[in-house]
Amino acid sequence: MSRLFPFHGGLKTVRHKTESNQQAIRPAPVPRRLVVPLRQHIGAIAKPLVQPGDRVLKGQMIGQAEGYISAAVHAPTSGVVTALDQRPVPHPSGLADWCVTVESDGEERWVERKPVDYHRLHPSELRNLLRNAGVVGLGGAAFPSAVKLNLSGHCDRLETLILNGAECEPWITCDDRLMRERAAGIVAGLHIIAHLLEPREVLIGIEDDKPEAIAAMTAACAGTGYQVRVVPTRYPSGSVKQLVKLLTGRETPVDGLPVDVGVQCFNVATAHTIHRAVDYGEPVISRVVTVTGQVRQPGNVEALLGTPFVELVELCGGYQDGVERLIMGGPMMGFALHGDEVPVTKATNCILAASAEQLTPDRPVMPCIRCGACVDVCPANLLPQQLYWHARAKEFDKAQDYHLFSCIECGCCSYVCPSRIPLVQYYRYAKNEIWAQEKEKQKAELARQRHQARLERLEREKQEREAKLRQKAPPRSEPAVAKPTLETAVARAKTSPAPTLETTAETVNRDG
Ligand code: SF4
Ligand code: SF4
Known part of the structure; x- marks a missing residue:
C-alpha cells in the first residue's frame, strides 16, 4: 500500500451506508412535468433558449452557458415547454430561481447525438464541447468542469490528477454504486480528463468501507497506469483539500486551490458524464441520487434532472413515520429543504429524510x-x-x-x-x-x-452640439470691401488710431 499523509482533524462518524447501497441503481420513471433550473452550477445563470409553447427534444440545449464560469442546461425529455418563470429550487435560502418547465410527451425522442473522437479535437474544442454538454462537478459543488480542465494561468504541468471516490458523508452511496456498476465508463471519462491535463500520475482515492467499488475500479484500471489508493474511512476525507493532502502530502494554500500545488481533482460521477458527453454525444440530463433515511426502500435511483424530489421518495416506498427534516446532501454538509416539490439538479447527490434521532439533538446552546x-x-x-x-x-x-x-x-x-x-x-x-x-x-x-x-456623455453631447452650431454658421470669409476711394481712405484714416501716412498710402496702393 502506498504511503498516505493523514490530514489534521476529522471525525469517525456513525456510518449509514448499508441502508442504501445494497441494491443496484434503479432508473426513475419520466415524470409528467420536469422543472429544470437554469442555474444548476456555480457561476452565471444559463441564458434561456426556449419560450413557452416550444417543442423540445430530449437532450436539446434549452439554456446556453453565459460567461466563462457557466454551463449549459438541456431538456431531460421530449415534450413542450409550458413555462419559463421563477420556481422553488433546492437551495438553503428557499428562494425561487429561473426554471424551464417541460411537459413530457412520453416519447423520449432524442436530439441528434454526435459522439466524437477526442484525440482529433483541439483542447479548447474539447473543453467547449463539455461546457455545451453542461458538465459540472457532480460531487455536490457543481463547478463547471471545462474551467477546471484549463490549466493556463495556474501551472505549466500537472503533477497529479485525483479521481475522488471517497464519498465520506455518512449516508450517501451514489458514488459507491456508480463505481461498482459503471467502473469502465468512469475510467473512459478519466482517459479524457488525463488527455486534456497530461498529469504525471493519476490516483483514485476510495474509502476502505467500499470494498466492491475498490475491486471494480481496480479491475477497470488494469493496464492503464492509474493507481487506486484506499484511504481510511474518516470524515471529511472526500473533501478536496483533505483528499489532496491524504494522497499526495501537499497542503493546498489557505485561500488557494489544489491546482496551485500541481493537483486537480474530479469526482467519479463527473468522469462518467464526461465519458457520456464525448463518447455518446449525450449532455448531462440525469444523475444518480441516494434516497435514504426515513423512507421505506432506501436506495439509489437514476433520475432525470428536473424530477420533483417527492416522486423519488414515492419511488422508494414513501416516507416512514417520524421524518423531522428533509435534507439535500448529507447531515454534515447538506442543508434543510423547505419542501419536497423542488427538482433534482446536477448538485443533488442525496435526499435524506431525517428523523429527530438522526439529526444533532436539539439541546439548549x-x-x-x-x-x-x-x-x-x-x-x-x-x-x-x-x-x-x-x-x-x-x-x-x-x-x-x-x-x-x-x-x-x-x-x-x-x-x-x-x-x-x-x-x-x-x-x-x-x-x-x-x-x-x-x-x-x-x-x-x-x-x-x-x-x-x-x-x-452630457459634456460630450454639449461639445458636439456646439461644434455643429459652429459648422452651420456662415463661413467667416473676408467681408466684401468696397473699393476705397481717396475720400473713404482719408475718412478711415481720421477714425483710425494714429496711422502713419506711409501705412495709409500703402493700404490704398494694395487695395487699389
Ligand atoms: S466547519 Fe469550518 S471551522 Fe468547523 S471544523 Fe469544518 S472547516 Fe473547521
Ligand atoms: S465550547 Fe467553545 S472551544 Fe469548545 S468546542 Fe465549543 S466553540 Fe469550541
Missing part, C-alpha cells in the same frame, strides 16, 4: 467554555471558536483575518462542541453578510461609474 475540542477536529486547521466569536460579534474583517473563507463547512466543530453551539450556522451567516456587503459595494461602485459616464 450553552456558552463557549474554550475547551478547544473544535480546534482538534478542524480539518482546515482553523480556530473555530475565534471564528465563532467574530461572526457572532459581526466583526467580519476579523473573521476573515482568521480565514473564514477557508472553512469548508464540514460541521466537525459543531459535531463535537460540548456546548452545542451551531458553529457552522454562524460561519454561513458571516459569509453571507460579507458577500452581501461586497455586492452593495459593487453596486455603489457601478452607480458611481454610471454617474461619471453620464456626466461625460
